[in-house]
Amino acid sequence: KAGVTQTPRYLIKTRGQQVTLSCSPISGHRSVSWYQQTPGQGLQFLFEYFSETQRNKGNFPGRFSGRQFSNSRSEMNVSTLELGDSALYLCASSWGPGEEEQFFGPGTRLTVL
Amino acid sequence: AQKVTQAQTEISVVEKEDVTLDCVYETRDTTYYLFWYKQPPSGELVFLIRRNSFDEQNEISGRYSWNFQKSTSSFNFTITASQVVDSAVYFCALRGPGGYQKVTFGIGTKLQVIP
Numbered sequence: 515k516a517g518v519t520q521t522p523r524y525l526i527k528t529r530g531q532q533v534t535l536s537c538s539p540i541s542g543h544r545s546v547s548w549y550q551q552t553p554g555q556g557l558q559f560l561f562e563y564f565s566e567t568q569r570n571k572g573n574f575p576g577r578f579s580g581r582q583f584s585n586s587r588s589e590m591n592v593s594t595l596e597l598g599d600s601a602l603y604l605c606a607s608s609w610g611p612g613e614e615e616q617f618f619g620p621g622t623r624l625t626v627l
Numbered sequence: 628a629q630k631v632t633q634a635q636t637e638i639s640v641v642e643k644e645d646v647t648l649d650c651v652y653e654t655r656d657t658t659y660y661l662f663w664y665k666q667p668p669s670g671e672l673v674f675l676i677r678r679n680s681f682d683e684q685n686e687i688s689g690r691y692s693w694n695f696q697k698s699t700s701s702f703n704f705t706i707t708a709s710q711v712v713d714s715a716v717y718f719c720a721l722r723g724p725g726g727y728q729k730v731t732f733g734i735g736t737k738l739q740v741i742p
Contacts, residue, residue, distance in 0.1 A: 547730070557718065557732040570729045602670065615662060616730070618672035 516541065518607050518619035526625045532593040535622045539586050539607030545569075546588040547616060548580060551602040560603075563588055564611045592624075600626045629654045631721050633733035640709050641741050648704045648736045650719030656680075656728075661695065661702045662720040666735070672718070678702060709740045 519538045527533050539546050548560040559572040563582035580590040586607075592599055602623050606616035630653040640646045652661065663675040676686060678695050686693045690707045706713050719733040 549732075556734040559729040559731070562729065572729060604672065606672075611725075615674040615677050617674060618664075620669075620671045 518605055518617055520605050520619040520622050522622060523620065524623045526627060527595050528627050529595055529597060531595050532591065533595060533624060534589055534591045535603055537588045537605030537619060540617055543607035543609055544586050545608045545611045546582055546586065547606045548590050549604045549606065551604055551621070557604070560590065562611060569611050595626045597626050600624060629721050629723065629731040631719050631731050631733035633719055633736050635736045636734065637737045637739070639739045639741060642711060643708050645705060645707050646709050646738065648717050648738065650702045650704065650733060652700050652702065652721045654721060654723065656723040658724040660722045663693065663704050664718045664720065665715045666718065667715040711740050711742050714738060714740045
């Protein structure tokens with residue numbers, strides 16, 4: 515069974531640009547969550563989607579947005595990139611929202627210059 | 628608000644020693660779920676265990692064991708006879724009931740097992 519896949523794995527952008535990251539959950543999983551991981555802040559929750567609806571959102575500015583498609587694949591977008599957006603962005607999938615364990619992808623390493 | 632505290636940022640042990648990673652949590656929910664994840668150097672988080680708040684039984688899985696104590700709001704993780712492959716960052720996480728609550732992660736504990 516294929517795991518969670520994220521593309522691209524590495525990305526370099528400059529300040530002011532925008533970026534779109536993609537996540538394909540494990541087959542059958544309908545819930546996708548996004549996290550930002552930085553050395554100083556650890557793992558910070560961005561948002562969670564279930565059945566194409568955003569269920570929850572973390573404390574990030576409106577420059578961070580996401581969506582989920584009918585096949586449960588999800589994308590997150592960051593507009594007007596700032597240096598501080600440099601981080602590892604992790605996607606996690608689960609059968610549904612709630613108490614189920616999440617299965618994480620390898621992450622997308624974003625560097626903003 | 629939920630909070631997860633992992634006071635130990637880095638721990639070093641010699642191979643075959645036992646090591647305990649501490650996790651203390653705060654929540655106002657009476658029902659909640661606790662998790663431990665492992666992040667090896669490769670970067671991908673790996674699920675280790677989930678514990679419901681109404682089940683205080685301790686759990687053992689091979690060299691891994693977990694001690695859940697609601698009275699002290701702690702969910703500690705012990706590795707017995709540590710091995711070099713146990714070197715990783717370990718995260719404790721908390722989630723409230725229902726499907727609308729986010730998962731809160733601790734800052735993580737970096738474990739280094741020295742051969």
